[in-house]
Amino acid sequence: IITSLPIMAEAIGNPLLDKFIKDLIIQILAMIAEQERTESKRRQAQGIKIAKANGVYKGPKLYSANAKDPQRRLVYKNIVEDLT
Template identity: 50%
Template sequence: MKKYAYIRVSSKDQNIARQVEAMKSIGISEKDMFIDKQSGKDFFREQYQLLLKKLESGDELYIKSIDRLGRDYDEIQEQWRYLTKKINIDMIVLDFPLLDTRNQVNGITGKFIADLVLQILSYVAQVERENTKQRQAEGIRIAKEKGIQFGRPPIPIPNEFEEIYQLWKENKISKRKGARLLNTNHNTFTNWIKRYENDR
């Protein structure tokens, strides 16, 4: 049985010292620490993949906190099951004692407790994502009702537009010619026409 640690920060300029010290304090040497400096959006990380090849049944894998493993709880659950059931290792999350598969409480195994906790965390995260989307949608709706516009502000219609518009309206020039005369592109000229006609 060997002890390994997985350490992750989201970018190369972030500090790993706190996680490294936590692992040293429980007796894990630096040669057994696998460190990634990249986003936790998925599990295609160089050191994490190397770690998977090293792990054997009965080993212990330590992480400082559950978000060091990843960001998406559904994917975390999938990896957790792979590690604890397929490879058959123990997982220990230092900042979350309930996520320690070595534990046994009143005959209930640590693996069962950890699976249950992860399912609850996944559910809470999903509810929060849905609530966030709903709050954003409501905020946008209220803002639009108040006349707040989103996106880039419209390009002002130049003073010379009306004269060029009349030439286009009388079929004396094309839209593309009108756009060139106003030093703009076809799409902008078309938008100016719509705005001008709506405001009349």
């Protein structure tokens, strides 16, 4: 995506200055992306907090095929196998 920017394809003529400007643009875009990600996480956490206060959000299921804990995934798998 960055290489599609017109300024990234242009050359000033001085290789050091070209590299500096391109590196600067990349750093600025990286900083903006990081700030957007941080703000998105903050808003998500705020929404989850509000949903929990309203009793809407309960969090992920502890025992499921997609549980983070491998032991809980195994327990889920064993129960499903026993029921079938």
